[in-house]
Amino acid sequence: MNLASLGLTAEQERVYRYFLRAPGASVDAAAADLGIPHAPTVVARLKTMGIIDDGLAPVSPTVAVDLLIRRRMEQTTRELNQLSAAWDIVRDLTEEQRSGRPVELVERIEGMHNVNRRAREMSASSRELMNIKPAPMSHGISNTTVQHFRKRLSNGLISRTLIGIDSLGQPDQMAYAQQQHALGDLHRVTAEYNRRVSISDRAIALIQVDPVDVSVGALLVRQPGMVAALIDMFEGMWARARELTDPPLSAIERQVLQALALYDKDEVAARALNISLRKFRSHVADLMRRLRAGNRFQAALLAKERGWL
Incomplete structure (x- = not known):
């Protein structure tokens, strides 16, 4: 059996086997004994x-084969990703066939029906x-x-979906979100960015033009840089968003968060809320766990990002 299936050329394998048999040999000796004038280039590649x-x-045969298998697996993974990405062209070709015109990188779509x-x-x-x-x-779905x-x-x-924090006060909307979440369309709640966005296969995005008036239309974006920026925005919002199953803040928890933003010292904040220092710090610890915050300042920032302040 040879090592060609693991990515070594015939010359690379011959040189490797030579040094296994003749430890301490020079590159010149390998070139002469194997009849490979460009042995230095082969050795450089093996290094x-x-x-x-x-x-x-x-390296020992065990280590060499392990390294080659890992390299081959990484190469195969890259090739599979490229093949998977190649299917994205089907969407563009289908759209060209449907519309009879070249696909635009950014396309304006007019009217709610068309959107x-x-x-x-x-x-x-x-x-x-x-x-x-x-x-x-969505209404009318x-x-x-x-x-x-x-x-x-x-x-x-x-599927992952970020929903606006105003949905928390609408029982029918929350019931629907919880159903979808349980079925696998993972939902989180955010206080950021109220414009409707949908990103498909990290390759195409549909963006509502006007955050208030949905009848204005939408932009269909295929430009890779713009789609990548939208993906980064989504991932950042997703990381900061609160879990759908998080219990709502109590009145005292909201007051504690506000006090964290207003006062530098726990003693002053506790007096302002008319609760004991121990009770105040207990609430702070609970809130920091929920927010996954490392300190008070970070807790206040995260609470603001999630719409808790």
Whole structure:
């Protein structure tokens, strides 16, 4: 058996085997004995791969094979990712076939009917979705659409949705969000950015033009840099958002957070709230755990980002 299947050329394998048999040999000796004039180039490549060290000592066969297997697996993973990404062109080709015109990197879509239609088309073939919504349930959404989406979740669709904090005060919206969350469309609550955004397969995004008037239309974005920026924005918001299952703040917890932002010392904050220092610090510790904050200052910042202040 040779090592070609693990990525070594025939010459690289011959040179490696030579140094295994003749430890301490020179590169010139290898070139002469093997009849490979460019042996120095081959040795340099083997050093880069970690198969031979700077002193021309070969690593053990066990280590060499392990290194080569790891390199081959990494290469295979990259190739699979490239093949997976190649499927994204299908969406563009399909759109060109449908519309009869070249696909634009940024396309303006007019009218709610057209926006909803394009959103359904985009979602229908997605393998991964990232959504930002003011509310989890859109008005006018059909039961057929909901059931189809839930079926796709059960078939492996990866979906994450950020919903606006105002949804917390709407029982029907929260009930819908909790149902979707339980089925695999993971939901979190955010106080940031109230414009509707949907990102499909990290390759295409649909952005509501006006955060208030949805009838104005949307932008369909395929430009890689713009989509990457939207993904970064989403991931940052997702990390800062609160879990859907987090219990709401009590009145005293909200007062403690406000006191953290106003006062530098616990003693002063506790007196302002008319509670004991021990009780105040207990509330602070609970809030820091919920916010995953490392200190008081960070807790106040995170609370503001989540809309708790």
